[in-house]
Amino acid sequence: MAEGTVPFVAPGLSEPSKTWYKIVGDLKPDSIPLIVVHGGPGACHDYLLPLSDLAASRPVVFYDQIGNGLSSHYPEKAGDETFWTVELFKSELDNLLSHLHLVGRPIDVYGHSWGGMLAAEWASTPQSSKNLRRLVLSNSLASMDVWRIAVNALRVKLPDDVQKVLDKCEEKKDFESPEYKAAVEVFYKRHLSIARPWPAPEVEAALNWFAKDATTYGTMYGPSELCITGSLRDWTCIPSLKKIQAPTLLINGTEDEAQDVAMQPFFDHIPKVKWITLDGAAHFSHIDKREAYIKHLESFLSA
Structure with missing residues (x-):
């Protein structure tokens, strides 16, 4: 296992940032490493450490995106939509x-x-991804429009009193009240992870990072999974998906906030694609159904 930091020159900063990384396994010249890109933005690598199970057959590279975790933080950039961009993180x-x-x-x-x-x-940027052998898109979304459809369909199934609290607090922009946080937790327990006891350590790790520094999540996404106000609000990658040439595996869960409607455009537009939906799993499918999840990943990556 090796850890380190990489200097990264980000636009608009007077000094280079530091990107922290960890390699589990042996990065030998003839190995094919798996690069793990965490969610959030701002959830950090910790919650994906169960993917270390794959390191018996390949090196696994984890890293924290800047603004997050063990990499450089920039709380003074909160709300700066010109700084926190998809292009920034592609460059990183x-x-x-x-x-x-x-x-x-x-x-x-x-x-x-x-x-x-x-x-x-x-992966849809040819000059970056020409050496990409295999791609895994897990519990993800192809556009914010299809994501809203997925999340809203789940939201209307919440208890009426929970929906009323969410509506009232969001109308008032009261995102820090215990009432709002408790209502959001009802959604999270159904659709973030259904592993019990709640929260699983990996879920807690992700939520703790959001609490410690919400700069990237708040700027790019919003105050909670149920309220999308950030710079990604109109995001889509659907027009570019046909450019992805690598065989691609899609994974989601039946209880996932990334419902099938959010993943469908990946399946429709990526030329070489396979899709697995895990029963009894939510957004953190790798926690809820760890053994089955890892087995599917191993099978795809070893083929």
């Missing part, structure tokens, strides 16, 4: 791959949730 990923000498050799890339959005954008 390119920079990490260059630092690890992975540009000229085959790699696999895995993206979860927002990480899947970022991975899809990166």
Whole structure:
């Protein structure tokens, strides 16, 4: 196992940022590493550490995107939609791959949730992804429009009193009240993770990072999964999906906030694609059904 930081020159900063990374397994010259792109934005690598189960057959590279986790933080950039962009994080990923000498050799890339959005954008950029061998888009979304359809369909199934609290607090922009947080937690327990006891350590790790520094999540997404106000509000990658040439695996769960409608455009437009939906799993399918999830990943990556 190796850890380190990579200097990254981000536009508009006087000094280079630091991107923290960790490699589980041996990054040998003949190995095909799996690059893990976390969600959020701002959930950090910790909640995806169960993917270390794959390291018996390949090196697994985790990293924290800047603004998050063990990488450089910029709370003064909260609300700056010109700084926190998809292009920023695509450049950071390119920079990490260059630092690890992975540009000229085959790699696999895995993206979860927002990480899947970022991975899809990166994979549809030919100059960046020409060495991409396999792509995994997990519990993700192809556009914010289809995501809203998915989340709203689940929202209207919540108890009436919970829906009323959400509506009232969002109308008042009262996102910090215990009442609102309790109502959001009802949704999270149904559609973020159904592993019990709640919260699973990985779920808690992700939520804790959001609480510690909500700069990227608040700027790019919003105050909660149920209220999309950030810079990604009109985002879509659907027109670019046909450019993804690598065989791609889609994974979601039956109880996932990433309902099938959010994933369908990936399946419709990526040329070589396979889709697995896990029963009894929500957005953190790798926690809810860890053994089955890892088995599907291993099978796809080893083929």
